[in-house]
Structures are given as C-alpha cells and as structure tokens.
Amino acid sequence: MKLQVALTILFGGFVAGSPLFADSAQIKNVLFIISDDLKASVLGCYGDQVCQTPNLDKLASRGMVFNHAYCQGTWCAPSRQSFMFSRYQGKGDLNLGQHFKEQGYYSARVGKIYHMRVPGDIIAGTDGEDVASSWTERFNSSGQEAHTPGDYACLNLNIFTDELEGRQSTKMPHRMFVSVEYDGDGSDQPDHKSATKAIELLQQHKEDPFFLAVGLVRPHYPMVAPRQYFEPYPWQQIQMPPSVENDLDDIPKLGWAGTRNAVNEIGKHPENQKRMWTAYYAAVTFMDEQVGRILDELDRLGLRDNTAIVFTSDHGYHLGEHTFWQKSNLHEEVLRVPMIMSVPGLKPGRTNAMVELTDIYPTLSELxxxxxxxxxxxxxxxxxxxxxxxxxxxxxxSIHNGLAIRTAKWAYIRYNDSSQELYDMEQDPSQFTNVVSAVENREIVSELDGMMNQISKQKDIQIGKKK
Structure with missing residues (x-):
C-alpha cells in the first residue's frame, strides 16, 4: 500500500487500484452496463409483476438498488454526455473512460455509450457521437433492426406484414412504433453481439485492470427480438397504465409530450397500445438475458470479487402514461432510471437516497x-x-424545456415560460394532480424554487440554451 502511494506521489499520477481512500471498498476493475430507453418501473427488482428480468433481479440481490435515481438529460445524447463527463450540461476536459485509461486501465467500449442513432448507426455499424479519447479500444455492434426478416408491425399505423419493403427505419416519422417478432436465437441482434464481444474482452483482459463499458440498445425502438421473448406477454393480457379524465388540463403545454394520443395515430388503436407494451417487455427480457451472459462470464472467470458493476439506463420512457409516448419531458416515467451497483466487500441493499447519473463518475473513481x-x-x-x-x-x-427538481416528497417542474407543476410523490406517485396552485403549497414552491435557483447557479445550468 505504501509503495503504491509513494509511486503515485513520485510520478504525479495514480496507480490503478491504489488505495488513496483507505475507508473505501477497493476494486481492481469496472463493468459499466447501460441499457437504452429503460424505465425503472418495468424491472422485476423495481416492482413490475409482469416483465421477466431474472438476471437484473439477481444482480439487484447482490448489489445496492437505488430506488430514486434520476437522469439529467431526458433523451440519449444529453444524458449520456452528462454521465460520462459528470456535468449537467456540456463537456468537461476529462471523461469517465479517459480518466480510468490515463490511470493505467484498459478502457473499452462495446456498443452504445455516447449517443448513437438507433437504428441508423446500428445498421451502419458507425460510431455516432462517440468520444475516442475515452477508450483504448472500441467496438460497434451492427444489426438489421427493423429490416430483420420476420413479423413486422408499425403499431401506430396499424400495419402488420412480413414483407421487407416499406418498413419504417432511420429518420422515418413512425419508426418509434415498430416491432419485429422473428424466428431465431437472437445471435444476429446487436445486443447479443455486444454481450459476446464483452465476454471476449473479459477473457482477454482478466489479468489487467479494466474499465469495460457495454451499451445495450434495447428496449430502444425498433423493438426487435426472437419470437420466444414475445410469447410470455400476450397483448390481450396487458393492463395499460391507469388514466384519469382530462389528465392534461393541469399540465402546462411545455410539459406535454410531443408524441401523445391526441396527435398521433397510436391514440386510435387501443389494442396496439397494448402491443407496444408486449414489444417493450420482449425487448427488455432479451436485453436482460444479455446482461446475464456477461455477468455469468464475470463469475466464471473469478472476477466478481474485484470488479465493481454498475447497471443503469440513460433515461426512462412513456408507454401511454398521461397519454404520452417516448421520452423528452420532465415527468417521473422519463426521469427515473434503474441504477444497481454491486461492489466487492459492500453489503447488498436498497436505498431511498436521491441520486443522479452524474454521480456514477465520482463513485467509481473513489471506489x-x-x-x-x-x-x-x-x-x-x-x-x-x-x-x-x-x-x-x-x-x-433534470433538464428539458426548463428544470425539474425531485426530493423525497416532491416533484417540482419550472418551465422556460415560468409555468409550473408540483406533485406530492407520497400521495400521488403517478402525478395525476398538479398542486402548484394550492395555497397551502406556496411555501414549499418557494423553497423548491430557491433550491433550484441555487443549484442552477452553482452548476452553471443554462436553461433555454445549448452548451
């Protein structure tokens, strides 16, 4: 220990795994797994009674489950940049992968870590907005996506076909509602390829300190999976999220999702809304299996005892809640993400602490x-x-057309036009009743507004501007 610290001081850097924080659990390696468009509430370990996620549930039983983890960006590009630089907006000088690489770690990316267009960059096998300084090596995982031969559906247009012609794909307006159910073992899919490559890298670098980041693209649309992953979720048995009449009346217009039942054809097809859940569940279960393959190999190689594992997603997703679909707004289903950390030497558990994706970088650094x-x-x-x-x-x-601040009890949103939402998350976790105008809440609104202003100033958060 003294030799490592001495070398650190002598050479002005940090020896990989050197115990500079004596009271921290010490790790040699990091395995960082990121899913895409995965809402926390859909996982078994977060309370879903339908979706089958045995591998993530097992990881949860061996790690710390964060019940209240929140993204800072509400769609892929800003969120991924945010957690890789641990910045609310913009880039810093030293990203997470680069930080580990410069301290002697083998740093590798497999799949989507920074923003990639899905399906565009996946079909092309291109890097997207990847930051090359992060990695010793990087690997893309290509796939046919919506062009996978099989039973194709464009659910908002009510199209069902096995023809390959005319399918909604890259940059096309209805690609968000596409699913493909096909006969196969899944080995042709990008997430299976990413898991296979991650397993190869674990085998090749098991003796080295490594930082391995694996980006899985499901359940991001198009929701493509072998038929056996759809079968546990017949659409006829799907229960849609609860709804209330005139739900949008107390939500400011800047808080309305761009894609919602009133302005998209999906609103005309209640059965296809259920099929969206079926496809999402299928994609989640397929993704979960790939996580299991990676973790099983980590165990087989005897690396679990010196490897910190982090699993999370870039943001959540709407599947009909408030009649909303997709992402890019400041409500709970989008902002709340799964986060599980399994760290050698630390007990598993579950916490209600409020945490952000920005916290991953400093946590792994200290560990x-x-x-x-x-x-x-x-x-x-x-x-x-x-x-x-x-x-x-x-x-x-969290940031999008304004700011959202989430405490243990309250969710407060202030938009760029000064319109507001306030929800008592203990009494109204589905956010059905905006109580910002209630006289009895004036004091809490003022307190949350002040907290928001203070954090914005401290973190140099610029609303309404790109940084």
Missing part, C-alpha cells in the same frame, strides 16, 4: 482509489453504498 477531478459535478455515492440510510444530496435535477 478505484482514483482522484475525483475538480470539474466533476456529481457526488460520490460511496457513503450510501456503505450505509443505505445515508444521503449525499437533498434533490436531483
């Missing part, structure tokens, strides 16, 4: 004994990993 760069805006979650009753922040912030 590995690396200095946390000053530019990082997230907070290390090591105290919470050691004691699930601990907290490191009072609230989580």
């Amino acid at each position: 590995a004994g690396l200095e946390i760069p000053e530019e990082v805006q997230g907070k290390s979650l090591v105290p919470v990993l050691k004691d699930p009753d601990k907290t490191v922040r009072k609230a989580a912030i």
Whole structure:
C-alpha cells in the first residue's frame, strides 16, 4: 500500500487500484452496463409483476438498488454526455473512460455509450457521437433492426406484414412504433453481439485492470427480438397504465409530450397500445438475458470479487402514461432510471437516497482509489453504498424545456415560460394532480424554487440554451 502511494506521489499520477481512500471498498476493475430507453418501473427488482428480468433481479440481490435515481438529460445524447463527463450540461476536459485509461486501465467500449442513432448507426455499424479519447479500444455492434426478416408491425399505423419493403427505419416519422417478432436465437441482434464481444474482452483482459463499458440498445425502438421473448406477454393480457379524465388540463403545454394520443395515430388503436407494451417487455427480457451472459462470464472467470458493476439506463420512457409516448419531458416515467451497483466487500441493499447519473463518475473513481477531478459535478455515492440510510444530496435535477427538481416528497417542474407543476410523490406517485396552485403549497414552491435557483447557479445550468 505504501509503495503504491509513494509511486503515485513520485510520478504525479495514480496507480490503478491504489488505495488513496483507505475507508473505501477497493476494486481492481469496472463493468459499466447501460441499457437504452429503460424505465425503472418495468424491472422485476423495481416492482413490475409482469416483465421477466431474472438476471437484473439477481444482480439487484447482490448489489445496492437505488430506488430514486434520476437522469439529467431526458433523451440519449444529453444524458449520456452528462454521465460520462459528470456535468449537467456540456463537456468537461476529462471523461469517465479517459480518466480510468490515463490511470493505467484498459478502457473499452462495446456498443452504445455516447449517443448513437438507433437504428441508423446500428445498421451502419458507425460510431455516432462517440468520444475516442475515452477508450483504448472500441467496438460497434451492427444489426438489421427493423429490416430483420420476420413479423413486422408499425403499431401506430396499424400495419402488420412480413414483407421487407416499406418498413419504417432511420429518420422515418413512425419508426418509434415498430416491432419485429422473428424466428431465431437472437445471435444476429446487436445486443447479443455486444454481450459476446464483452465476454471476449473479459477473457482477454482478466489479468489487467479494466474499465469495460457495454451499451445495450434495447428496449430502444425498433423493438426487435426472437419470437420466444414475445410469447410470455400476450397483448390481450396487458393492463395499460391507469388514466384519469382530462389528465392534461393541469399540465402546462411545455410539459406535454410531443408524441401523445391526441396527435398521433397510436391514440386510435387501443389494442396496439397494448402491443407496444408486449414489444417493450420482449425487448427488455432479451436485453436482460444479455446482461446475464456477461455477468455469468464475470463469475466464471473469478472476477466478481474485484470488479465493481454498475447497471443503469440513460433515461426512462412513456408507454401511454398521461397519454404520452417516448421520452423528452420532465415527468417521473422519463426521469427515473434503474441504477444497481454491486461492489466487492459492500453489503447488498436498497436505498431511498436521491441520486443522479452524474454521480456514477465520482463513485467509481473513489471506489478505484482514483482522484475525483475538480470539474466533476456529481457526488460520490460511496457513503450510501456503505450505509443505505445515508444521503449525499437533498434533490436531483433534470433538464428539458426548463428544470425539474425531485426530493423525497416532491416533484417540482419550472418551465422556460415560468409555468409550473408540483406533485406530492407520497400521495400521488403517478402525478395525476398538479398542486402548484394550492395555497397551502406556496411555501414549499418557494423553497423548491430557491433550491433550484441555487443549484442552477452553482452548476452553471443554462436553461433555454445549448452548451
């Protein structure tokens, strides 16, 4: 230990895995797995009684489950940039993969970590908006996506066919409602290829300190999976999310999703709304199986005892809640993401601490004994990993057409036009009743507004501007 620290001081850097934080669990490796468009509420370990996610449920039983993890960007590009740089907006000078690489780790990307167009970059096998400085090596996983031969559906247009011609694909307006159910074992799919490559890299670098980031693209549309993954979820048995009459009346227009029943053909096809859930569940279960393949190999190689595992998603997703579809708004189904951290030497558990995706970077840095760069805006979650009753922040912030702030009790949204929403998440977790105008809530609105302004100033968050 003394030799490692001495070498660190002598050479002005950090020896991979050096115990600079004596009270932290020490790790040699990092396995960082990111799903795409995955809402927390759909996983078994987060309470879903329908979706089959045995591998993530097993990981949850061996790690810390964060009940209240929130994204900072509400769609792929800003969210992924945010957690890779631990910045609310914009890029810093040192990203997460680069930080580990510069401290002697083999750093590799498999699949989508920074933003890639799905399906465009997946079909082409291209890098998207990847940041090359992050990686020692990087690998793309291509696939046919909507062009996979099989039973194709464009559910908002009520089209069902096995013809390959005329399918909605890259940059086409209805691609968000596409599913493909086909006969096969899934080995032709990008996520299966990513898992296979990740397994190869674990085998090749098992003796090296490594930072391995694996980006799985499902359940992002098009929701493509072999037939056997659809079969457990017959659409006739799907229960749509509860709804209330005139739900949008107390939601400001800037809070309305761009895709919703009133303005999209999906609103005319209630049965196809259920089929969207079937396809989403199928894609999630297929993704879960790929996570299991990677984790099983980690166990087989004997690497679990020195590898920190993080599983999360870039943001959540609407599947008919409030009549909304997709992402890019500031409501709970979009903002809340799954986050599971399994760290050698630390007990499994479940925490209600409020956390952000920005917190991943400093947490992994501390666990590995690396200095946390000053530019990082997230907070290390090591105290919470050691004691699930601990907290490191009072609230989580998310950005889209304004700001959302989430505390243990309240969800408060202030849009760029100064319109507002406030929800009591203890009494109204589905966010059906906007209580921002209630006289008895004036004090809490003022308090949350002040907290939002303080955080915005501290973190240099610019609303209505790109950074």
